[in-house]
Amino acid sequence: MAQATNVYNRFHNLPDGVLADAIGQADAVLKGAEAECKALKDEFKRRGLLEVAGASFTVTATEQIAGRLDVKAVKQYLGDSYRRFEVAVVSTVIRVKAVQRFANAA
Numbered sequence: 001m002a003q004a005t006n007v008y009n010r011f012h013n014l015p016d017g018v019l020a021d022a023i024g025q026a027d028a029v030l031k032g033a034e035a036e037c038k039a040l041k042d043e044f045k046r047r048g049l050l051e052v053a054g055a056s057f058t059v060t061a062t063e064q065i066a067g068r069l070d071v072k073a074v075k076q077y078l079g080d081s082y083r084r085f086e087v088a089v090v091s092t093v094i095r096v097k098a099v100q101r102f103a104n105a106a
Contacts, residue, residue, distance in 0.1 A: 023094070023096060024096050024098065027096040044059060044061060045061060049061060050062075
């Protein structure tokens with residue numbers, strides 16, 4: 001069964017430059033929100049709070065333990081034989097940086 005290759009979404013009509021600016025703006029907002037959220041959560045932990053209900057949200061803090069594989073130690077233990085367990089992963093990375101604009105020197 002044939003599939004349509006042109007899938008329209010709310011961004012389909014954005015010119016490339018406008019798309020880049022929209023990504024940059026959203027990325028800046030996201031990073032700012034993440035930094036603010038981290039600072040607020042750090043304060044929650046600093047106060048030693050476990051559960052607090054506000055007017056709109058309830059926030060709880062619980063401890064969890066997670067096992068993590070020490071990749072460096074495994075590689076050291078196995079030597080080059082660790083490579084037979086490696087799997088190639090292909091991904092697309094989008095990097096965002098602000099365009100630097102220089103004022104004309106007078």
